[in-house]
Amino acid sequence: MTLPRWVPAVSWLGMTLLYLPLLAVAVLSFNSTRYGQSWGGFTVDWYARMVSNEAILSAAWNSLVLGVISTVLATVLGTLLAIGLNRTPWPRWFKRGSDLAINLPVVTPDIILAIALVGAFAVLREWSAAFKPGMTTLIIAHTTFQISFVTLVVSSRLTTIGKDQVEAARDLYANTGQIWLRVLLPQLMPGIIAGALLAFTISLDDFVVSFFVTGPEATTLPLLIYASVRRGVTPEIHALSTVIVVGTMLAIIAVTWIQAARTAKPQE
């Protein structure tokens, strides 16, 4: 197809909007000026300071712990939910209701989920001190919105693999444990891994919900950057942002590459 001349021009404008600010921060992260943005010479000093900065390290650790624990919880709950929904002949009203329930956290604006959880934790705190704002509330909050995404991904995998293999295993006298461990879960694994990766990304990406439900001692990386904008930015934050952007970029390009290689193979 031939496209009008202005189409590539607009496309490059879009690409510029996406990348120009990120590029600006990357350049500033090599700037030796401590205050302000005037160019004072090239340095990698801020990267060295970043890796020895207590606040940044502990925020990175918190983000990682939060991401891993909530992802594991959500993956287990979401996978069981997907299997239970797909492999039981539920009546129609139940299926429709669960579909709605699973899609609810996906379509609800995250600020609404955030304030609903803030309210819930305030009520639960009167029962138990475990719900005081901090790591526990963060983990619960993230798990809550992750479950849906895991269930949606695993469900689509369940529909593609169908029931034939499980039925065949039954015919060959496999018991329930063998069916789960040898047939169902291995077949589901790509879906479970994809769901878990998606959930983990969403956890790392979340700012709004964390901002509302966290307490003073549990700071994640996005919260740290937001707070430092308020206090006054140090070039270490430029370095941190650049590392995060480049890391994300490499991860996504690697995944795209692997996928492209995998889909190209069967045609050879």
Added chain:
Amino acid sequence: MRANTCGWNSRQTTCWSCAIKPVIIHDGYLTTKPHLYGRGALLVGLAFLWMGVFLFAPLAGLSALAFASRGEYGGVEWTFTWENLSRLAGHDEFGFSWNHLLILWRSVVLAAVTTVLCLLIGFPMAFWIAARPAAARPLLLALVMVPSCVNLVIRTYAWQQFLGSQMPAAWVAQHLGLVPDGASLYPTVTAVYLGMVSAMLPFTVLPLYTSVERLDWSLVEAARDLHAGRLRTFRHGILAQCMPGLLAATILTFIPSLGMFVISDMLGGAKFLLVGNLIQQQFGSMNNWPFGATAGLFLVIASLFALWGLRIVSEREAGRR
């Protein structure tokens, strides 16, 4: 169905274990209904219990909270009142003011304009990517998606840096006399729009690309053969085919834009308040949770309205074809 073909009849055969309940065949094995649904309930129950406690109950509580009163010291008193709603509509203790209505209006306009801008940039981008060689397309698409995986706070912070007073963009604006010397380009409305469009653009391009990629070009050629002008060819040959992608892109751009508060907070300053900022204030420094919940309710209802409107458009579009 299967029961008949292999000789079993679930209505007549009784379960060999309990001898009372009728057995059924499911996933290739004999079971009873209580057994089957018991297993299903166990699998589903854990997750639904979690979501019930931490999602459905809190959301229901939030809707109730919107009609509760604020206690004397900032707590919540569970007495029914319309006061929060009338306050959102402009009536407060000092009489009528446009403040809250202006915030609601500004949020809707911002979301609508952002969506239109994203479609205007994203649609050509989708065609541009689809016209590349097949090997380059996934990589280009990944390049568009990468920024959306970087945290929004970081991207907005990057805009702050880019628009800072000593950066090239501000220097140009200062020399053109658009802003005073030494001023930065944020907080301004323009900055908010730049931040919004670049934040939402990936979510506009992705669904548009999937429908552009599947475009049936023979219909476009047919339109040309029938001497349709450029505009009519585009309208009936291309746009009509891309309608599902266009609607998905609109939903994915408009609804998150409505609830935005990070971008307006970091690039718009204290004067540019959106519903999101209002909610944040009420749950934060103002400590008026019931009023914050009312603003949240507005956000949900506005999103539902948008979904409903787009559904009508898509049904009408489907009916036309």
